[in-house]
Amino acid sequence: VLISSMDSDSEPEEGGNEGIDEEEESEFEEEDGESSSSAYSSEDESAHLLHRNILFLCEEGQLRIARRRFDSLVGDDDKIRREVFQTGPDGNAALHEILMGGTRDRNARTLVEQILDRSRRWPLPRHAMLTARPPSHGRTALHWAAWENSNLSILRSLVRGNPEALLLRDKKSKGGRTPSEIYEHYFIDESRADEVSDANREKFAFLRNAARRWTGQRLRNGIYAAAIYHFRKRGLTPFDPKDRKTAGVKPRPWFVLSVLGYLLQRETQPLLFHILVFVGKDAKVRYTATKKRKRKASQR
Structure with a gap:
């Protein structure tokens, strides 16, 4: 479920033949x-x-x-x-x-x-x-x-x-x-910044900004889907400690889900979406390469 569109007024305008003079x-x-x-x-x-x-x-x-x-x-x-x-x-x-x-x-x-x-x-x-x-x-x-x-x-x-x-x-x-x-x-070669065209910078900015927006968006989508699952499909009660254990969710995430679940059950969707806008605003995806364990000399 998409909470909001990936498109926004702040995105660069479409170009005709970017990168080709x-x-x-x-x-x-x-x-x-x-x-x-x-x-x-x-x-x-x-x-x-x-x-x-x-x-x-x-x-x-x-x-x-x-x-x-x-x-x-x-x-x-x-x-x-x-x-x-x-x-x-x-x-x-x-x-x-x-x-x-x-x-x-x-x-x-x-x-x-x-x-x-x-x-x-x-x-x-x-x-x-x-x-x-x-x-x-x-x-x-x-x-x-x-x-x-x-x-x-x-x-x-x-x-x-x-x-x-x-x-x-x-x-x-x-x-x-x-x-x-x-x-x-x-x-985008910053060592030769003068040779990078404005069109290429525009496309790079679009890809980078779109990735940042989608990182938060996918988190909001996941939270919204979880609230739908627990409080509409399963019919659990928001803020109920027994239902938290039934759901297998830790206390802090359960509190966030319960707020959304309460709004879902009260049919106040606009307020729910307004709250979700602030969730995952600074979310980031960090990629760390897994290090392979080195074998000891005696094991070789």
């Missing part, structure tokens, strides 16, 4: 027709590829043809659903494949936006796609978008679809980083 953008637009059709140039082979699924075309880097394939399926919800959410042996969907290859190409950007927009029709498979962490890197779609410096509108869509990804880390062998840490590592 005008000269680079014009260069990409000129090369757009060729950049995603390297191996298959003839019309016959292109026509043949139009019958292949979107995932295969994205794996092969044929994004122009993949986009045409997507457009041709717009009227067939069953086919487009099957191809958008299809995954390969490595667990990657078409969305992952595009983000891994980068979205500087206009076909790539447009196809990502189309997939994110159309997939809203099917919440459950969409959620599965955005929360998936294929084993090769342990990264969600948001991690890949941060890694390849997607534009701000794509980052926003991915955060709205799966805010929990803001706090998840990729595989330890790949750095063990959250999306904001990935972005900072590759695109």
